Amino acid sequence: MNLSSKRVLFRIIFLVFSILIISSSLYASEPEHLAIKEGGNEKKAFNAGDFIFDHIKDAYEWHVITWRGKHYSIPLTVIVYSKQSGWNVFSSSKFHHGHESHNGFSIAQEGKYKGKVVEKSETGEVIRPIDISLTKNILSLLIGVTIMLWLFISIANSYKRNPNKAPKGVQAFVEPLILFVRDDIARPAIGEHKYEKYMPFLLTVFFFIWINNMLGLIPIFPGGANLTGNISITLVLALITFAITTVSGTKDYWMHIINMPGVPIWLKLPVPLMPFIEIMGVFLKPFVLMIRLFANITAGHLIILGFISLIFIFGSMSPIGGYGISILSIGFSIFMMFIELLVAFIQAYVFTLLSAMYFGMALEKAHH
Secondary structure (H helix, E strand, O other): OOHHHHHHHHHHHHHHHHHHHHHHHHHHOOOHHHOEOOOOOOEOOOOHHHHHHHHHOOOOEEEEEEEOOEEEEEEOEEEEEEOOOEEEEEEHHHHOOOOOOEOOEEEOOOOOOOOOEEEEOOOOOEEOOEEOOOOHHHHHHHHHHHHHHHHHHHHHHHHHHOOOOOOOOHHHHHHHHHHHHHHHHHHHHHOOOOOHHHHHHHHHHHHHHHHHHHHHOOOOOOOOOOOOOOHHHHHHHHHHHHHHHHHHOOHHHHHHHHOOOOOOHHHOOOOOHHHHHHHHHHHHHHHHHHHHHHHHHHHHHHHHHHHHHHHHHHHHHOHHHHHHHHHHHHHHHHHHHHHHHHHHHHHHHHHHHHHHHHHHHHHOOOOO
16 A cells, blocks of 8 residues: 555544544434423423434435524425326425425324325325425435546546556545455456456445445435435345346256256155245345345444433433433444444445345356
């Protein structure tokens, strides 16, 4: 590693450490569920469940901070189609943090549509319109994609300008990761002569997951969205891997699934036990990819927010208890954030590695 690479790495470590300290403080300074009741000084009972899930779920506004009982958020665009009024486009600020309605639309506070835009039909029934709003997760997705485009386009331009010059700056940091995906994931799993056409997808999915995992650890804009902990996102990633694996499957791959060689005939006929298990495995592989990424990322957020919740739980019992437990809670939160930095990379690596392994299995020829 040359001197410029060491400087870049040192700056990144220093920046990450600073962000972790500030992040823990900001998490601890957002007691949204300790608001003062109207007409009295008594505070509402702290609800740890609401506090945690309000931070990890999707939303129609990007909450920044709560200061002295006031919520400061970035409003997003609500786009819904109703059979009664057609297309409606307006700012989420019209909902006033979910406490008011606008043009017959409101955010459900309870029931199966809790947290979603709903409207009332002519019969008074609560129904959901077609909703394609720009939510917090969608905006986070666009931010992550923008970062990736800037990163790779700038690196590609650097190579074009100086193809024989040693990399420096961000290029020196990213290039080892690109070589890591190529030499330690794609080549061994897919094969020396077949891996190249899968590299664009593998690089995209690796950096997409890693960058959004890192953004999810920062609780202030443009970070803080639980994008890779959203099962819809992990489902789409898994479906893309499934589609590529299915299309890439050779004749030998499908024959091994339908009529596996070396297996006793009584496991195939009259009851096709082994073919059934193998076909189930084809669909279970993307399911495992989806659940693994979703569960690991969500669990990390839950643990950190659980530690922060302890401050307010003990603080509601005694101010001294709240101050006392805050030292331990913030300390454990910082420790967990360091663990999450590792998990952010590991989950990107595991998803990419398993995808490459599935591609390699689909391309494998029969051995006679």
